Amino acid sequence: MSVLVIVEPNNGTINKGGFELATFGKLTAGQDKCLVLVVGKASNAGDLGIYGADEVYEIDQVPVHDSAVYSKVIADASEKLSCHTVIIKANANGKATAGRVAIKLGAGLVSAANSVPESTGGQLQVKRGVFSGKAFATYAITTDKKVITVLGNSIQPKEMGSATSVQSLQVDVPPSTIEVVAKETLSGRAPLPEAELVVSGGRGFKGPENWNILLDLADALDATTACSRPVADADWRPHHEHVGQTGIAIRPNLYIAVGISGAIQHLAGVNNSKTIVVINKDPEAPFFKAADYGIVGDLFEVVPKLTEEIKKLKAGA
Amino acid sequence: MKTLVCISKTPDTTSKISFSSDGKNFNTDGISFIMNPYDEWYALVRAVELKEKLGGTVTVINVGDASNDIVIRKALAIGADDAIRVDANPIDSFFVASQIAAVAKDKSYDIIFLGKETIDYNGAEVGAMLAEMLDLPYVSFANKLEVDGDAKTIRREIEGGTETLKLSGPCVISAAKDMAQQRIPNMQGILMSKRKPLEVVTPVGASSRIEVIKHDLPPAKKGVTLVDAGNVAELVRLLHEEAKVI
Numbered sequence: 001m002s003v004l005v006i007v008e009p010n011n012g013t014i015n016k017g018g019f020e021l022a023t024f025g026k027l028t029a030g031q032d033k034c035l036v037l038v039v040g041k042a043s044n045a046g047d048l049g050i051y052g053a054d055e056v057y058e059i060d061q062v063p064v065h066d067s068a069v070y071s072k073v074i075a076d077a078s079e080k081l082s083c084h085t086v087i088i089k090a091n092a093n094g095k096a097t098a099g100r101v102a103i104k105l106g107a108g109l110v111s112a113a114n115s116v117p118e119s120t121g122g123q124l125q126v127k128r129g130v131f132s133g134k135a136f137a138t139y140a141i142t143t144d145k146k147v148i149t150v151l152g153n154s155i156q157p158k159e160m161g162s163a164t165s166v167q168s169l170q171v172d173v174p175p176s177t178i179e180v181v182a183k184e185t186l187s188g189r190a191p192l193p194e195a196e197l198v199v200s201g202g203r204g205f206k207g208p209e210n211w212n213i214l215l216d217l218a219d220a221l222d223a224t225t226a227c228s229r230p231v232a233d234a235d236w237r238p239h240h241e242h243v244g245q246t247g248i249a250i251r252p253n254l255y256i257a258v259g260i261s262g263a264i265q266h267l268a269g270v271n272n273s274k275t276i277v278v279i280n281k282d283p284e285a286p287f288f289k290a291a292d293y294g295i296v297g298d299l300f301e302v303v304p305k306l307t308e309e310i311k312k313l314k315a316g317a
Numbered sequence: 318m319k320t321l322v323c324i325s326k327t328p329d330t331t332s333k334i335s336f337s338s339d340g341k342n343f344n345t346d347g348i349s350f351i352m353n354p355y356d357e358w359y360a361l362v363r364a365v366e367l368k369e370k371l372g373g374t375v376t377v378i379n380v381g382d383a384s385n386d387i388v389i390r391k392a393l394a395i396g397a398d399d400a401i402r403v404d405a406n407p408i409d410s411f412f413v414a415s416q417i418a419a420v421a422k423d424k425s426y427d428i429i430f431l432g433k434e435t436i437d438y439n440g441a442e443v444g445a446m447l448a449e450m451l452d453l454p455y456v457s458f459a460n461k462l463e464v465d466g467d468a469k470t471i472r473r474e475i476e477g478g479t480e481t482l483k484l485s486g487p488c489v490i491s492a493a494k495d496m497a498q499q500r501i502p503n504m505q506g507i508l509m510s511k512r513k514p515l516e517v518v519t520p521v522g523a524s525s526r527i528e529v530i531k532h533d534l535p536p537a538k539k540g541v542t543l544v545d546a547g548n549v550a551e552l553v554r555l556l557h558e559e560a561k562v563i
């Protein structure tokens with residue numbers, strides 16, 4: 001029995017997020033094999049072997065993102081390849097699919113794992129964030145079959161093998177009853193849940209017309225932009241940038257919060273970030289308590305200077 | 318339109334989180350509970366709006382004990398017509414989905430609504446499991462829904478954007494922000510909610526598939542290093558050399 005990792009290429013290539021999953025799968029598998037199923041075509045699929053895949057499979061028919069279709073493809077592949085554990089990325093589509101896969105396989109599910117599961121006394125224990133980042137829970141999955149979804153940025157891909165050949169796997173792709181009529185994506189920047197660097201603005205910006213100050217900083221850092229909830233509510237920024245308890249939960253390496261007070265509901269979505277920088281003119285702003293670094297000052301003066309300094313650093317590097 | 322809205326109870330968003338000394342159980346002392354915001358603000362309100370526009374009924378369902386009745390009454394005050402409570406401790410998402418599926422299976426609801434996720438366990442698991450058990454299409458994280466006869470046009474959140482889907486016939490939808498606007502129950506709603514039917518049913522057999530080993534709180538922050546506003550270069554140096562994040 002093996003572990004099956006589901007990886008989706010991005011525009012024909014597998015990126016860091018995919019390699020990360022392969023490493024996660026290999027570390028979860030222990031003595032067992034780590035098989036990776038690439039759903040879609042990727043020119044660099046064989047490289048998954050470098051990061052932990054013992055065998056790499058691809059299916060040539062790419063299913064649309066309908067959880068009914070996707071879950072059938074994954075469950076069938078898992079049975080064909082005799083796998084006891086299925087690992088899926090914890091993004092919007094992965095979360096919609098994993099619950100269905102779990103029911104099809106009779107498996108227990110733990111979603112949004114943030115570190116590699118541990119085998120303790122014959123049990124697989126999985127840790128994940130709960131209470132919107134305010135705590136962690138460790139679960140044992142008590143069924144023979146297991147499904148785990150994994151948050152982006154949970155571990156770093158590790159080189160632990162060599163490139164391998166890619167085998168094709170025949171699976172039935174049933175027709176979908178859902179038609180995708182439009183897609184609207186913000187191009188250029190990494191999606192928030194996967195972003196390593198995030199700059200975020202709050203009501204301190206006073207209005208949408210001032211956002212170029214934050215966007216310049218984001219450009220200098222090559223960071224993704226986020227915002228507090230009132231900012232999205234007021235339509236200053238698109239709603240999918242809203243982070244926090246009722247928005248997206250993120251855990252980048254660096255979160256720079258500008259003109260955000262640090263309400264508990266906002267912190268809930270960002271407090272697992274590795275490094276937090278707060279820029280706020282109010283020294284009493286609660287966000288400073290959750291920060292690693294801070295500047296007490298007027299964002300309209302501090303942020304442009306910060307952008308300049310970062311450009312200098314990058315130019316020197 | 319006949320809809321079912323799955324509602325859950327969660328700690329108030331400002332709650333201080335703590336656990337029993339063995340780490341197994343969430344400490345509920347001094348915690349006030351609310352209806353899960355996604356369920357209340359978005360799923361329930363959209364279901365009530367559709368009923369107001371197209372006619373039909375809205376039923377709410379909760380898996381939980383009698384202490385949840387207060388949350389269920391609030392849903393009735395917001396505009397649901399009747400309620401079902403499956404009288405059981407919601408041990409895990411598989412158990413909850415099994416209970417809701419057992420109630421819903423012969424009732425031919427046009428839409429079963431859930432919230433995007435519960436803000437305590439943040440699983441976003443129940444919807445997909447329920448859809449699979451009932452063999453229905455599932456659209457997660459929907460932030461816009463229009464119904465035209467049998468056809469549904471749904472916009473959903475995906476990483477870094479949205480996608481718009483069309484489907485027809487019954488389906489399961491999990492609701493995210495923007496699907497509707499929060500409604501505060503009015504006096505008449507509150508009075509009427511007391512007379513609306515709340516049926517308590519016994520659970521079907523379903524075992525849990527996961528077991529809690531422990532909970533931990535995140536390690537305390539070491540405290541903030543403040544940098545003078547006139548010395549922004551120092552912040553960049555710290556981020557580069559000390560934190561090594563840029």
Ligand SMILES: Cc1cc2nc3c(=O)[nH]c(=O)nc-3n(C[C@H](O)[C@H](O)[C@H](O)COP(=O)(O)OP(=O)(O)OC[C@H]3O[C@@H](n4cnc5c(N)ncnc54)[C@H](O)[C@@H]3O)c2cc1C
Nearest residue numbers: 202203204228229244245246247259260261265266281299
């Ligand atoms: C159930 C519930 C769920 C919620 N979910 C979320 C959520 O998911 N995400 C979220 O963000 N919020 C959420 N909120 C709202 C949250 O409680 C706060 O109201 C919100 O986060 C505040 O946003 P803000 O920090 O941008 O604005 P404010 O609180 O108004 O703070 C603005 C900050 O900017 C600073 N400032 C002003 N001018 C300047 C300047 N020139 N230079 C520097 N600093 C300046 C001020 O000192 C202040 O600290 C939720 C609330 C509830 C009740």
Ligand SMILES: Nc1ncnc2c1ncn2[C@@H]1O[C@H](COP(=O)(O)O)[C@@H](O)[C@H]1O
Nearest residue numbers: 323325380431432434435440441442443
């Ligand atoms: N105990 C429960 N009773 C009824 N519905 C629930 C219950 N728990 C969760 N749900 C529904 O399932 C959704 C997703 O929950 P979860 O999978 O726990 O994040 C919630 O937003 C609710 O709509």
